[in-house]
Amino acid sequence: MEEEFLSTTPTAHPMVSPAADLSVLLIGLLKGVVYRDGDERQWAALLNLQARVRDYVAVLNLDLVLDEAEGYAFLKSRPEPADDDSSPRLPRLVARRPLSFAVSLLLALLRKKLAEFDAGGGDTRLVLSRDDIVELVRVFLPDGPNEAKLIDQIETTINKVAELGFLQKLKPAGGAAVGPATFEVRRILKAFVDAQWLAEFDTRLVTYQSQLAGVNNAKEGAGHE
Structure with missing residues (x-):
């Protein structure tokens, strides 16, 4: 699996004059993901100026991905031309970075x-404790x-996943200095892990689990000899 966003770290924006909105938006998008809940004013400016933003970033071979319902926007490299396409291959501004199996x-x-969580309705924020996440993963290791x-x-x-911006560590409840670690699952993950990738990963995971079961069975057999 490869990660190819410029960054998924949220970017804060200062209050600016309307004339500087486009520049601030472009700089913010080039630095990372822009979230609606991070700055409502800048989000409104992005909705109004998105056509100009798209035209500008197209020169850099980038596309603006904007999800109004989920409240996030980021820049992504345009698809490379097909092998039989005579269009020039432009350098990638956003480098592909392979992710480890554990992160994937x-x-x-x-x-x-x-x-x-979404299928169950209710709250729009999925919050998991550190122990919840550990239990999700440990059964596959x-x-x-x-x-x-x-x-x-x-x-x-x-x-690492938090560093990539897909988890946001929350402050302890009630203003406490310390407390159990909790994380919000950022909804931009839906854009990064689509249904096709998830299905392909599920297939690989079944193979991995079969291999893991074989290793564990072999260990148990050796232990009874």
């Missing part, structure tokens, strides 16, 4: 959890003698 696994599990090390590995993956 967590993204897929969070995407499925988000789909289940090989058993090992060191439980603490396994959890540390999962927490490293959680931090």
